[in-house]
Structures are given as C-alpha cells and as structure tokens.
Amino acid sequence: MAFETDVSELAKVVKAAEQHWWAAARSEEVTNDKPFNVNIGDMPVVLWRDNDGMARAMEDRCPHRRAPLSLGCIRSEGWIQCGYHGWSFDGEDGRLKEIPNMKDKQKYPPVYRGNAFKVEESGGFIRICNSKNAVIPAPMGETMPMAGSVDVALDHVHFVNALFDDPSLIFHIKGVYFTPYLMSELIEENGRLTMERSCQWKTPHWPAPFSPEFPITLRITTDPVTGECDILLRDDDFNELLYATLAPVPAARGVTQVRWRAKIGANRPGIMAKLMGIGKSFAVLPHIDGAALRVLKPTASIHAEELRANIVAREQAEAISDGSEKVAA
C-alpha cells in the first residue's frame, strides 16, 4: 500500500495564491520606514507604504539582478529602491522609475518593471493578489484591537485541517474548553466552509461526553482557498462574546504565516464571559503540539478538500459563464 502525502494539495493551494486575495500583513506591520518581507507559497513578497500611506506590494525580486528588494530602502518619493544597484520602482504598477547613473533618462520601456501586486487594506489587514483581473474584495469592517502574527511550522493545508479538527492546537481563548462535539459539521454556507463546535467554560463542569447542554459554541467560517476564517464565540443565549479573524498564509518551507485580529463582545453575561475580557483573551499559538497533532483524529476536515474543490469549480464555472455573457453582449 502506497503512502500518500498532501504535496499535491499544498501545490494547489500555492497555485491558488496567484488568483486569490491573501492577508499578507497586518496594517501596523507595513510602514514607510522599512520594507517588510513575507511569502505567499514560494514567492517572496515585499510590502511597504508610499508617500500617501498607501500599502504597496511587489515580488521581492529585483528584475535587474534578482536581489531581494526588501534588502533595499523606501525612497522619499515612496518608491522602493533595490539595495544592490539602486534601481527604484513605483509600487502602484511596478514600473521602473530610476536607475542611478542614468538619471537623465526619464522613461523606461514598459518591460522595465517588477511584479506588482494588487493591494487592498481594510480591517487592519493588507491583502494582496497577483492577478491583474482580480476584483477588489469588499472591505472588512472595523479594525479589531487585539492582534498578532506568528509563523507556525506546519503547512497551510494541515494547519487549516487542524483548525477544523481541534482548534485548541491552533489558538487559545481565555477560559474556554473546546469539546469534540459539534453543532454543525463542516458544510458550505454562502461559498464558505462553516462549522460550529460546542464548548465549555474552564470551570468545574460535568464532563463533555455526558453534558446535556453546552453553554457556548464556536462558529468558524472559512474561505475555501485561503483558509482565512472568521471566528465567533457565543453563548447559549446567542450573545456574541468574542470575534476573531485568522489569516493563515502558506509560506516557504511548509511554514504557515498567521495574522490575526480579535475583539471581545460588548455584552458578556456571566462571570466567565466577563473574566474573558481581562488580560489576554485570545491568541494564536506560535507552536503546534506535534505529539497531539499526530494522533488527532481527522473528522471535520475529512470532507474539506471535496467541499473546497466543489466551491472553486463552481466559482470558476460562474466566472467563465459571466465572461461568455459579456462577450456575447
């Protein structure tokens, strides 16, 4: 019997990186002081802010001699300048703006450009997309105050699947115990993967396998490709206790970069819900417990790949259909 790996699945995710919007950074991580380097799959990306405060993103590779642009600097014009030979690029379209020693030359042929990404910033996240035809996504709402970034030594596919099967391996919510019991398995809802898990407060309580009722549930809705997910903790009276957004991005060497933001709900009846608001309410764990992960039973995640494939195939079919209609019109 052959051993199977998820290499092909990971490759699909990385390929999809070119077509989708990825939350590559939190807003506060990107400044006009110093270039910021991330990866989307195996592609290195550099981000910075121009003079107008607009976030810019390019492939972190100078088209001249392939040096990382992130080793350079941000010029007063808002351009990024390669640290090797000083070539400068405009982040809006990637066009070459200046070559040292050739300052008399004002314009360069169109092919003299780096690979610039489309950028969208809202909700405290900077999302980038490598597709020229990508539609700007709807902006997120408010910027949630709690935030963090971690690099987890687990590939994107397994990271998201672990989130589905046992969120305690991925993040921590103060005072909350995630039970193995579900109110909803992983299903598609409005083009996203949705599930809801029953939870208990970390107080003396009846063991989960024998509990007739659970006081809180954790709802996770996930983008089928990027794995970006919205998390909602609510009590049995439907009071919303905590919100969080996790943005896992596949990076080089099987690492997953995770940016997250969270906030606690305004109305939190009960002592445990109130205590949750004191101190560190939420955090994504920087390390995965390999021993626990190895024996984690795949359950909710088992159908994830099939659901993802169905959603993506349908979206692609709709896109082709829309394109045909436009041509016909």
Added chain:
Amino acid sequence: MLEESSSPVETSDVADDSVKITRHTENRPANFAKLINNWVPHDLVLKDAWFPLAHSFAVSKKPVRRAVYSNSYFLWRENGVAVGSEFHPKETGKASVSEFTDAKGRYPVMEHYGYVWGWFGNPANADARHLPSLPFLPPEGNLPKYMLGTVRFDCAAPLSLENLIDLTHADFIHADVVGDEKMDSETVEVFNDSETVTMVRSCTNKSVAPVMKMFGGIKDDVQQVRQVIRIYLRSHCAIAYGRFSPGDDVPLFHPCVPETRDRTRLDYAMNTSNAHNLFRYVMPKASYKVSRQDSSMTSPQSPRYMQPEKRKDLHSPLDEAGQVYRALMQDLANRQAQGDYEYRDNVSEDCSDIIGLRKELFQY
C-alpha cells in the same frame, strides 16, 4: 454448530458447538452481500423520521439547542407546549428557511414517552404513526431523573448502533459491567422488516454481570440471560432489553441522534422501576462507563468509515445482526435517493411481543 450459511458473505471460521444462529432472510434486500460490503455509514442521511431530541424535562421557556445532521433545532415551550425552530429567537440575519421547516422556520414537533421529538424531513409527511413503539416507557414520560441521562459519541450514529447490535463486543469491552463471554450455550435470532431489525440472544448459564453482583443482590455465579436489541432504522433509535434470571428486567431506550454525520447524541432512558436494591439507581449510571468504553473503539473507527474503502470488512456468523442492519440502512437510503420515503412497515405498532416484554411489569 453454526446453522446454515445462505448469507453470501465472507466469514471467518468461528464454528462452535455452543452457538446456534437462526436467520430470517425473507425480508432482506436482494443485493445483501453488496450492501454490507459497501458500508459508508457517514454518507447515510435518512429523512422523514422522528428524532428524540431532548428529554421533556430539558425543554423549558428558555431555548435549548440540538442538531440533526448539522441542522439547528432550537426547542422551547410556548404556553407549556414544546416547539422547535431552526432559528434561535434572538437570531437575526437568516434570509431563508430550510426545506425541513415551515414558512416560519418551525419544525414539526411532538412530545411522547418523556421526550420531545423533532421531525427531520418533509414537514408535510410528519405523522405520529411514524413514532417508534417503546412500550416499556410511560407514554407521558415522568420517569425519575436518575433513570435518564445524556452521553455523547464522536462517531457516526450508524456506527454507534451497529456497535450496539454487535453481540460479541459487550462480552469483551464491557465485561467488567455486564459480564464476560463465559456461558454454556447461546442462541441468536435475527429478523427484520423494512424499518426495523431485531436481534434476540439467549444465553444459558452466563457469567453474572458484575454490576448485578455488586448492586443487585445476585449471589449466583451464572444466570440465564435474554437480550433483545431492536433498532428503528430511520429514527436511529434502539431498544436494548435485558431479562436476567436471577436478576431484573432492564429495558433501555438507546437513541442515537446524528447531530452531525460524525457526532452522536444519546439521551437515554433506562426503566429500572422494577429492579431491586441499589441496582435500580446504579445501573442507569453505568451508561457513563459503558459509553466511554464503546467510544474508545467507535471514535477511532469513525474516520475509517467516512470514505468508500476497497478492502472489505471480514465477518463472522456472529455479525449477522450488524450485517442486516448495514444492508437495511442502505436499502432505505437507496429508496430515498429515488424519492421513495414511504413507510412500508408500521413502526408505532406495539412491539411488546416482538421484544418479549413482560407486560405485567410495564403497564401504562
């Protein structure tokens, strides 16, 4: 000696002079062997059935939440009457109702045997005639709370029921509760209709269940045991009725509500009204131990039954009842896939005689 082997299944050689198995094959699906070897219980979603969602006492003015195949059921009482909705009263933003509810998002709900039952399927087909017969439970409920409880399994509901009707597992993983496999002889009879499968196992001189020795006042080393498992396929409910001599009659209602395709909720009722000594109080709580023992096996089993599998399970003649259960469940699923939701047999007809209920003990 193992009787006939007309069932076209793979068997391992477990022939033993002390076991006699009687099969009733007349009501079995034609493609029996194929069905039992294509067993993907995770994919079975049967509709048009009543599910016992909550003990009656658990439903009050404040909504409690349940689920059937990931569909939310919020239950509460309006003027004392139990109602069910797919929405929490405080929930907003839901654009449309599902196919399982009316225009207001309300499910058909009824209350009987001390349970609030919710209909899963076409609301127009909801009918009290499809409620499983449970003649050992008072129609109005009202059993003492110590006879009731909730346990959960992180496995597919059909696996949990297949485990229940698997007669040989109990002698091993539950030996410290219900006794080991030692006995002089046993007979097993399996019969079915389109909506139920029933197994009757009679054991001669079986080791006395430790729980009966400890709490039931049984001094003997062996006892005569008659165990019945009767499964109502669509509702994922079972009767587990044990008659022990010397000892007591212990009927258990064992529902396996599929909250999701991989999670099962069991709000049980064990009517020990006629049991003696501390056994009356202790035995219902044995479910907490027994369920954990079962879960230790069914939990890791479940992911292995989520996808079609090329390798066939091996079977012994002692798996007869489980095989029938597998075949019937899939036969029902196949019928439903073709749009046939009709009940061909009456599940609400009194099954006292079928399960051999000593009616004098349970008169309601």
